[in-house]
Structures are given as structure tokens and as C-alpha cells.
Amino acid sequence: MTTTPAAPIETDALVIGAGPVGLFQAFQLGLLGLSVQVVDVLPQAGGQCVALYADKPIYDIPGVPVCTGRELTDLLLRQTAPFQPGLHFGHEVQTLRPLGDGRFEVGTHAGLQFLACSVFIAAGVGAFTPRRLKVAGLEAHEQRQVFHHPDDLAPFAGQRVLVVGGDDAALHCAAALAEHPRTTDVTLLHRRDQFTAEADLLARVAALRANGRLRVCIGQITTARAQGDRLDAVTVLDAQGLETLCPLDVLIVCQGLSPRLGPIADWGLALERKLLPVNVTTFETVLPGIYAVGDINTYPGKKKLILCGFHEATLAAHAAHDHLRPQERGPLLYTTSSALLHRRLGLTG
Numbered sequence: 001m002t003t004t005p006a007a008p009i010e011t012d013a014l015v016i017g018a019g020p021v022g023l024f025q026a027f028q029l030g031l032l033g034l035s036v037q038v039v040d041v042l043p044q045a046g047g048q049c050v051a052l053y054a055d056k057p058i059y060d061i062p063g064v065p066v067c068t069g070r071e072l073t074d075l076l077l078r079q080t081a082p083f084q085p086g087l088h089f090g091h092e093v094q095t096l097r098p099l100g101d102g103r104f105e106v107g108t109h110a111g112l113q114f115l116a117c118s119v120f121i122a123a124g125v126g127a128f129t130p131r132r133l134k135v136a137g138l139e140a141h142e143q144r145q146v147f148h149h150p151d152d153l154a155p156f157a158g159q160r161v162l163v164v165g166g167d168d169a170a171l172h173c174a175a176a177l178a179e180h181p182r183t184t185d186v187t188l189l190h191r192r193d194q195f196t197a198e199a200d201l202l203a204r205v206a207a208l209r210a211n212g213r214l215r216v217c218i219g220q221i222t223t224a225r226a227q228g229d230r231l232d233a234v235t236v237l238d239a240q241g242l243e244t245l246c247p248l249d250v251l252i253v254c255q256g257l258s259p260r261l262g263p264i265a266d267w268g269l270a271l272e273r274k275l276l277p278v279n280v281t282t283f284e285t286v287l288p289g290i291y292a293v294g295d296i297n298t299y300p301g302k303k304k305l306i307l308c309g310f311h312e313a314t315l316a317a318h319a320a321h322d323h324l325r326p327q328e329r330g331p332l333l334y335t336t337s338s339a340l341l342h343r344r345l346g347l348t349g
């Protein structure tokens with residue numbers, strides 16, 4: 001039996017990357033009446049703001065004296081919601097091909113296809129992928145017993161868990177599991193007895209360690225042992241050269257995320273030190289109809305700041321709108337006073 005691939009999703013604009021700039025791009029496009037789809041390889045929105053510093057404060061967003069990376073992301077998602085953009089998480093955009101009719105065919109690694117009249121690359125420093133342990137045999141257990149930076153820890157409560165890593169993410173994960181009432185066995189494994197995290201998190205881990213709820217082990221995994229198709233233990237080599245067998249049900253690896261430019265390099269766009277040069281009046285790349293905004297672009301004076309990305313997204317949206325809907329070109333409308341924008345924002349019927 002053959003299966004028919006799902007029909008491509010047609011859209012005025014496709015945004016690659018749901019970081020702060022990609023989300024604001026979707027807002028600006030929606031405000032101009034264009035339909036939008038947003039794709040990100042991560043399982044959630046926010047780009048660097050959530051993947052790298054979700055709970056740290058940001059002080060330089062205009063009009064917002066302080067908010068965390070996660071709070072900014074939630075606000076941007078709320079702001080974009082009236083336009084109901086299609087949000088597709090866990091999809092890495094792999095192919096981007098101009099068609100003869102001015103549209104673009106875009107495909108993800110998991111088989112989603114789009115036909116887009118314009119494309120906005122808001123890919124930041126690239127697609128984030130977790131750093132993996134280089135231990136033979138672990139790959140076979142991924143997503144069953146081996147997890148990288150999991151969002152939801154609830155499924156692991158009550159199991160024998162080994163958490164690997166030495167920064168905020170690893171400590172937060174180990175502490176949250178150790179504090180769970182159903183916890184029986186949590187070990188935090190790191191190369192050295194030195195951890196990098198906020199002072200209160202370090203204190204929380206030290207307290208759990210002192211009262212025996214969290215075991216801390218210093219060393220590195222050298223081998224993995226399976227019983228049938230189940231991972232049942234790993235061997236840990238310590239600084240003294242001693243090997244210990246560590247039984248487990250679940251291995252959580254929090255060794256950080258590393259950005260990978262990946263397929264963007266294959267899309268026929270000129271790259272300058274892994275960045276996309278743009279025209280600063282339209283934020284268009286060398287290929288007409290493809291725009292680049294936020295950390296991924298470069299131009300004289302470029303600053304990798306969220307507010308600069310917001311400015312770029314606004315000008316790129318206007319340029320795309322003028323190109324796709326020349327008949328609608330008109331004076332700039334304000335959200336405070338335009339009946340049309342109020343309708344689009346869902347404020348009036």
C-alpha cells in the first residue's frame with residue numbers, strides 16, 4: 001500500500017525560527033493582513049531566550065523594565081495570538097526551493113511541506129541541538145530511557161535517574177527530581193566537583209546532597225550496559241581511575257545545546273561568516289522574497305539584540321507586504337487609531 005503525502009500548507013509567509021524575532025515577525029505580518037506559519041526545530045517557542053536563559057532577567061526590552069526570557073516569550077506569543085499563526089515545533093526546515101511562480105517550496109525533516117509566497121529566516125545562531133554523550137550503545141535507547149534536556153520531568157519520578165551535567169539545567173533537573181515525593185534514587189554526575197549555577201540553585205543542591213536525597217558522583221560515563229533491549233547500567237570512571245557500575249532506569253543528559261547552521265548553508269543564499277547579508281531597507285537576502293531577521297543576518301553596524309531584531313522584522317514585513325499586495329500600499333496605520341488594525345487584532349467585529 002502506498003501512502004499519499006499530506007498536501008503542502010499554503011501561506012503568504014513562512015517564518016523559520018520561533019525565537020523572539022521570529023515571533024514578532026509573525027505579529028508584524030499578521031498586522032499587515034498576511035497569513036503566517038512558523039516552524040522551529042525546538043519543542044517550544046522562545047529560541048535562545050528559553051533554551052539558554054529562560055529564568056534570567058532581561059532589562060533592555062523597550063517599555064518592559066524587566067522580564068525573564070520565558071516571560072518575554074509568553075508575551076510575544078500572546079501578542080501574536082489574534083492572527084492565529086500556524087506553529088510547528090520539533091520540525092527542522094531542511095529544504096527551501098524557489099518555484100518558477102515566485103513562491104517557495106519548503107520542507108522539514110519530518111515531512112511537513114509548505115508553499116510560501118515569502119520566507120523569513122529568523123534562525124538566530126542556527127538550530128539548537130543537544131550535546132550528546134559519546135558513549136557507544138546509548139543512541140539505541142534515546143527517547144525511551146535516554147533523554148536530552150527534557151521539559152517535563154513528571155514521567156521520571158519514582159525511577160532510578162542519572163542526570164549528567166554541571167550547569168543550571170542539570171542542577172535544576174536533578175534538584176526537581178530529588179525533591180519529588182516519589183523519588184527513590186537520583187544521582188547527579190559531573191566531570192568535576194564544581195558546578196556553574198545561580199547561588200540559590202547551588203544552595204538547594206547542596207542541601208539535598210547533605211540530607212541524602214541527591215547523590216553526587218564525579219566522573220565520566222565510559223560504557224553502557226543493556227539487558228535485552230533495556231539499558232540497565234552505565235560504567236563511571238572517576239578521577240582516581242576507578243570504575244563503578246551505576247544501575248539506572250533513566251539517563252538524562254543536560255550538557256548544553258549547541259547551535260548548528262545546518263541546512264541553511266544549502267539554500268543558495270550568500271553567507272558571510274555563517275550569517276546572511278541583507279539589504280537594510282527591506283531585510284531581503286540576495287534571493288528576492290527571502291528575508292533574514294534577528295541574529296542570523298549581518299549588515300554594517302549590526303547588533304545582536306532583541307530590540308534590533310524587532311525593528312528588522314517590522315521593516316521586512318512592510319517590504320514583503322508591499323511586494324505581495326502592491327494594491328494595498330497606503331499610509332502607515334497606527335494600532336491606536338486604525339479601525340482596520342483593530343479588526344485584525346480581533347478588538348472589533
Ligand code: FAD
Nearest residue numbers: 017019020021040041047048093123124126127294295306
Ligand atoms: P534565536 O533566539 O536564536 O531563535 C532562533 C530559532 O530558530 C531557534 O529556536 C532555532 O531552534 C530555530 N532554528 C534555527 N534553524 C532552524 C531550522 N533550520 N529549522 C527550524 N528552526 C530553526 N539580547 C538582548 O537584547 N538583551 C539581553 O539581555 C540578552 N541577553 C542574552 C543572554 C544570553 C545568555 C544570550 C545567549 C543571549 C542574550 N541576548 C540578549 C541575545 C538574544 O537572546 C538574541 O539576540 C535573540 O535571541 C535573537 O533572537 P532570534 O529570534 O533572532 O534568534
